[in-house]
Amino acid sequence: MSSSLDSFEGTAALRRKVDLVRPLEQSVPPTKAAVDMPSGVFERSTWQRRYAATLAVSDFVVVSAAVLLSQYVRFGPTWTPPDYPQYYVPAYSALFIAGWLCVLAAFRSRSPRIIGTGVEEYRRVVSASLSTFGVIAIISLLLKLDIARGYLALALPVGAVGLVLTRWAWHRSIIRQRSKGRCRTAVLAFGELDAVEHLVSELTQNESDGYQVVGVAVPGYGPSRGEHVTIDGHVIPVVGDEAEMLRAIRTHGADTVAIAGTEHFGVRGIRRLIWDLEPMGVDLVVSTGVMDVALSRLVMRPTAGLPLLQIEGPQYRGSKKLQKRAFDLCFAFAVLVLTSPVLLAIAVAIKLDSRGSVFYTSERIGIDGRPFSMVKFRTMVADADRQLLSLLASNESDGVLFKMKEDPRITRVGSFLRRYSLDELPQFINVLLDDMSVVGPRPPLRREVESYDCDVLRRLLVKPGVTGLWQVSGRSDLSWNQAVRLDLSYVDNWSMIGDLLLIAKTVGAVAQKKGAY
Incomplete structure (x- = not known):
């Protein structure tokens, strides 16, 4: 040495x-x-202790408010509802609040190791809330406790959502502090x-x-x-x-x-x-x-006195695949129905703005290398594909993709649609047709796939998505290597909870308009 x-x-x-x-x-x-x-x-220990204390107070306020709100909605403005012994319901509520807070502590949802980290913190909060209601349901059944199920059913979603939202708000506060060099x-x-x-x-x-x-x-x-x-x-x-x-x-x-x-x-x-x-x-x-391995795939496995780290395989086959397909169908159908007036308005605006069809179809490569026609609202002039060769010299991408911030082929309406990703709404039709998923890797062109090496071909193990890690991590501002790494990370670490989080993050990414052109 x-x-x-x-x-x-x-x-x-x-x-x-x-x-x-x-x-x-x-x-x-x-x-x-x-x-x-x-x-x-x-001053890590100082800010972490202060942050944990703040979380303890906010958790108490949210849990108490959720339980008391549920009690008020179910039983009205009284501490002694009819048909119940005196103070039975408020005593039950107090035990309910105390139990919920204890489970949050047992799940170490305020551990210094995870506070301010985001996803893992939210996961522990939700898991603790679900476990609380599972324990209460079992105890109520075994002891035959007389309590209204509607009271419990209302407290769970209200409290869980409130806990996640407050954790998100505190997390945003920590991010602002870190931008100033603190925490x-x-x-x-x-x-x-x-x-x-x-x-x-x-x-x-x-x-x-x-x-x-x-x-x-x-x-x-x-x-x-x-x-x-x-x-x-x-x-x-x-x-x-x-x-x-x-x-x-x-x-x-x-x-x-x-x-x-x-x-x-x-x-x-x-x-x-x-x-x-x-x-x-x-x-x-x-x-x-190892890189890009989600926490859910890492399992500590004690063997012969040694703490070995086992990496479980990806979960994109079998029952998980059916679960994802069921979610895709329900979500895509709901989006198309709810946004139908918007879809109609966009179609009219495109026809009034420039000549050509309302929709633009492009061949993309889907799961296992199968080609399909992806549907989008047309955002460019009618002969945009023929003009591509003359613009290749202006390509701003570092990979096989063509990217150009000031692309002259984009129409006025198309520029607005791209800024808010509204041109991608018809892709939910592809989801219903089983060509795409709501969340997944970016749908690649044939010429992109032909240039893939063996590693990048893993992107084709799952269906491409309307949104994904690439959508919430910079969109068109990403380099080729960054986009590929995000896609491969998604393939290897897919989970249903991860998809829900990505959908929620997509709303924020679209609102910020960052990387959309």
Whole structure:
């Protein structure tokens, strides 16, 4: 472990990956310097305790309001409804509220590990609420408790929705705080530079996640020499090797140590590191080395005394496939019926704006490579396809797609439809015809599929969707590699709850109009 950075500093591949500067003052002034941190960045325990206390109060208010509202709607403005013993109903409500709050605590819905993270926090809240009602239903049945079922049935949806909405509101508040440099998690990353580069890129990709990498430790580096690495515009000090980590935690104010590869520590070294970090109140996280795997597919499997991480296979076959199809049919039919006046108005506007048909059909490649005709409202001039060859030189995409922000073929009405994704409403007809799904990968063209490598072909294992991860993550602003990665992540991690969340996020993405052109 005594080798220095000079032993690998001359490697060309490494030089392309990270930029080592010595000293920092002699380099170009950084725009995102980890060494110049705003106040409050390292106060994780303070803001987390304050946030957890706020959640406890809001949970109490929401649960109490849901139960008391249900009691009022069912029994009226009285504490002693007729046909019930005196104070029977309010006592039941009090026990109901207390039980619900206890289950929320038992599910660790306010754990520092998940508060402010979004999806996992919402999942625990919903699971706790459903479990509460399952327990109450069983107890009421076994003890033959006399209580109106309508009272319970109303409290569940009102309370669960209220809890999720308040968590969402608090989460948005945390995101605003993080944009100002507060409520951050200060991370010290350890590993070989190429592995650390990838880890840092993932942690800092989304500012709303709240991660700030304050230092990098490299195996065999030795004591700190005042050097820095630049990763995705973030200038991060190299604090030394594993022997210097504990000192660097204190000097750089880190509250989390992230390890990209454990081979340099070994079993005893990791155990010793856990013991050293425990009295410091510092968390230890270890990268699994796998990408884009949803939490629901990761299962801790203790084998022969070792905590092994098992990755379960994707769930897009069998009964899950039938469940998704049933949801697609119901959702698509409801959307087409509810938006029928809008569809008619759009059709009239298209006919009045330019000559040509109302609809535009395009061949797309669906599940298992089967072609189908995708239906959209026409947003371009009638001969747009023939004009494409003359515009290829202006392609703004970095992949096989054609993208152009100021495409001259788009009509006035078409520009409005694209801005709010209204041109995609007829795709729900494709959903009814079983060509598409409500949520899925972006429907590709034949020429795109012909250029796919073996990895990208996994996109064709599921039906393309009207919306998906690509729709809520930037739409046309995404690079080709980003779009492919999102599609593959969806294929491997599909779940019904995930689809519902993506549909909800689509509404926000469309309202923001970001990446729509």
